[in-house]
Amino acid sequence: MSLVDFLSRLHQNDGSNNHVTSAQRIREAIIIILQKQRLFGEVLLQLPRENDLQLPAMMGLRWEDNRLVLVINPEKLANVRNDELQSLLEHEALHLIWMHPLRYASYPHQDLVQIATDVAVNQYLTEPPQGTVTLSQLEKALRQKLMPKLDSQDYLNILEQLPAEQQEKLHQPGLKLNGGKQEENATADEVKIADT
Incomplete structure (x- = not known):
């Protein structure tokens, strides 16, 4: 069984709340991104993450205490397919790589x-x-x-x-x-x- 299959099976068996599920899904997506685009994955691994149910989008970047944080709305993220989540994370990584913030x-x-x-x-x-x-x-x-x-x-x-x-x-x-x-x-x- 490959790592991707294992993570997919783990995700299907998880019945916990949205906050835990979103954190697990983000980790799984980053692992897959690391396998495909190592630079993107390394950037995403270094980025602190936090949940914000008030965020009007699924995720975004926010400045906090002179550092960038990946802010995630777990409720909005719950309805996103895994491939869409990976694409969104790669999008955020490119913003960081090109120093847009x-x-x-x-x-x-x-x-x-x-x-x-x-x-x-x-x-x-x-x-x-x-x-x-x-x-x-x-x-x-x-x-x-x-x-x-x-x-x-x-x-x-x-x-x-x-x-x-x-x-x-x-x-x-x-x-x-x-x-x-x-x-x-x-x-x-x-x-x-x-x-x-």
């Missing part, structure tokens, strides 16, 4: 930073996580082709050069920039906090 910590337009960094990161993933912005979604919203695999700062410059009305359209509830996961009644602040 540090580079843009005090940037004035955090909503645009979120879009630009997601677009940059998701181009390097086999399957971008739902709830994050892809290059094709951004191109569709802007109705223009963009150069692939640019740095997040390049995408951010493009977004900042848009007229204010067009920037505002990127955040309208009807626009499916985030893979269709945004709730229609979510406030702009909730959406901004939800993603990394």
Whole structure:
């Protein structure tokens, strides 16, 4: 029996509460990521984790006491398939590897930073996580082709050069920039906090 089979069987037999289950699922996903993408796995192993039932997203990065913490909402994570969880963790690892939280910590337009960094990161993933912005979604919203695999700062410059009305359209509830996961009644602040 392989390690992956063992972890899968362990996960199926677990009947404990959401907090324990989410922690186990995160550990299992990181082990699988270590086998596929060692750098991503090593980064994720070093990242402290905590649960927050008030987090409007499944997971995100948060600054606490001058360090980054991976914050997880175990209730939202309970409904995610294992492959989606791995994709989301790889997404977070790339944000850290490219130092997005540090580079843009005090940037004035955090909503645009979120879009630009997601677009940059998701181009390097086999399957971008739902709830994050892809290059094709951004191109569709802007109705223009963009150069692939640019740095997040390049995408951010493009977004900042848009007229204010067009920037505002990127955040309208009807626009499916985030893979269709945004709730229609979510406030702009909730959406901004939800993603990394």
